Amino acid sequence: MFNKKNGIRLVLIFMTFAMLFTACKSTPASKAVGPEMAAWKGEWISISTIAESEKLDSAYEETAKAMPNYSAGGLKDAVNKIYSLPVLAMKADGTNLLTLSILDKNKKSKTVKCEYKFEGKVEMPKQKGKFWYTFKAVNLPKELRAFRFLVITEIHFHDNEVAHWHARFGAVSMEALTSDSQKVLPTFVSKKESEEKIIELLKTKISETAKNLPVAPFSAHETFKDVKDGKWINLANVMNMESEEIDAVYEKFIKKYAGQNPKGGDFTKEELQKMAKDYGNKMAGAGIYSHLQFVTKNGKNKVIFWNNNEKIFESEYIRISANKINPGFMAIEAKEKTDAFKTIICSPPHYGHMHMLYGNSNEEIEKNGFGTCIPANSSAKTMAGMFAYTLNLKMNSVIKNNKQTK
Numbered sequence: 001m002f003n004k005k006n007g008i009r010l011v012l013i014f015m016t017f018a019m020l021f022t023a024c025k026s027t028p029a030s031k032a033v034g035p036e037m038a039a040w041k042g043e044w045i046s047i048s049t050i051a052e053s054e055k056l057d058s059a060y061e062e063t064a065k066a067m068p069n070y071s072a073g074g075l076k077d078a079v080n081k082i083y084s085l086p087v088l089a090m091k092a093d094g095t096n097l098l099t100l101s102i103l104d105k106n107k108k109s110k111t112v113k114c115e116y117k118f119e120g121k122v123e124m125p126k127q128k129g130k131f132w133y134t135f136k137a138v139n140l141p142k143e144l145r146a147f148r149f150l151v152i153t154e155i156h157f158h159d160n161e162v163a164h165w166h167a168r169f170g171a172v173s174m175e176a177l178t179s180d181s182q183k184v185l186p187t188f189v190s191k192k193e194s195e196e197k198i199i200e201l202l203k204t205k206i207s208e209t210a211k212n213l214p215v216a217p218f219s220a221h222e223t224f225k226d227v228k229d230g231k232w233i234n235l236a237n238v239m240n241m242e243s244e245e246i247d248a249v250y251e252k253f254i255k256k257y258a259g260q261n262p263k264g265g266d267f268t269k270e271e272l273q274k275m276a277k278d279y280g281n282k283m284a285g286a287g288i289y290s291h292l293q294f295v296t297k298n299g300k301n302k303v304i305f306w307n308n309n310e311k312i313f314e315s316e317y318i319r320i321s322a323n324k325i326n327p328g329f330m331a332i333e334a335k336e337k338t339d340a341f342k343t344i345i346c347s348p349p350h351y352g353h354m355h356m357l358y359g360n361s362n363e364e365i366e367k368n369g370f371g372t373c374i375p376a377n378s379s380a381k382t383m384a385g386m387f388a389y390t391l392n393l394k395m396n397s398v399i400k401n402n403k404q405t406k
Contacts, residue, residue: 059206292306
């Protein structure tokens with residue numbers, strides 16, 4: 001959960017805007033037929049493959065003029081995160097066999113085939129009469145573990161736009177892809193379509209999406225469940241906490257790792273306490289900020305940094321282009337001058353936590369490291385759970401390294 005690589009593409013689900021399907025007013029270009037993918041037979045490309053085109057820059061710049069919390073680059077990043085997908089192209093032969101062009105871990109394109117079994121139709125939330133066609137992978141190839149579930153729409157068009165359709169892939173569940181909380185909308189068009197027509201389609205999507213983006217990019221961080229007054233606590237501080245619940249974690253780990261102390265015998269409570277605090281003191285922001293507070297009411301997009309009860313920095317922030325250090329996260333830049341927090345790169349809130357990097361330059365950001373925060377008003381039980389998870393990672397590392405040196 002706190003692994004840097006695993007948090008990167010989460011994509012990014014913090015955009016709280018209404019589904020764009022409400023704009024689909026015209027008759028679909030074709031109807032889905034039976035359990036097979038006959039209606040989608042052909043070769044398709046993701047519009048995200050053209051979304052970086054310079055021909056779209058003027059559209060982003062013009063639209064961003066009316067969005068005080070977004071630069072043109074920030075708007076571009078927000079739009080791309082909605083429509084992008086690791087699937088660059090798709091070929092359907094009329095059955096349930098798909099040939100997918102995907103990006104591997106080195107960001108290189110490769111082709112993988114996968115058969116999908118039709119699981120039925122699911123009506124879209126708040127979209128009466130419109131459906132997701134759901135599929136589950138059969139004999140899933142190793143390279144497609146993140147693509148176990150697939151949901152797609154009918155091929156359709158809006159007014160004079162080119163025919164297109166939407167797809168979502170996922171590894172967790174079908175429900176996660178069809179729920180109203182899921183906001184990403186990867187879009188595919190025929191490979192035969194001209195770049196000019198796709199550019200025009202994207203220009204329309206930029207305008208539509210901008211209207212539905214949150215006025216404040218940080219709004220999800222302020223309103224995330226279990227967050228009170230927009231305040232989060234740095235996990236580094238949690239690792240230095242003491243409580244009955246955390247004492248119980250120590251007792252549990254002493255039993256769990258009995259006889260595995262590199263020094264011989266069992267771990268002591270004092271050793272575990274030192275390990276937890278030393279680990280916490282090396283985390284991003286340790287000793288610099290203990291809490292973050294997001295303020296987004298009345299069009300603001302403000303972050304306040306606290307060190308216990310002392311306010312150490314406060315500024316409005318504007319969303320900017322994705323940062324190469326972690327392009328999957330949202331990058332935000334302070335409007336006020338600061339010695340430490342000019343750029344924030346953060347994940348959307350997910351599974352009770354969020355990740356954040358900060359610094360005045362990319363060199364500083366990399367040096368400061370990858371941080372984690374949880375809601376500041378979390379219960380003692382929740383705090384202890386996060387503490388246990390993190391300490392367990394550290395203990396496993398210590399024990400593994402000890403075995404390798406023997």
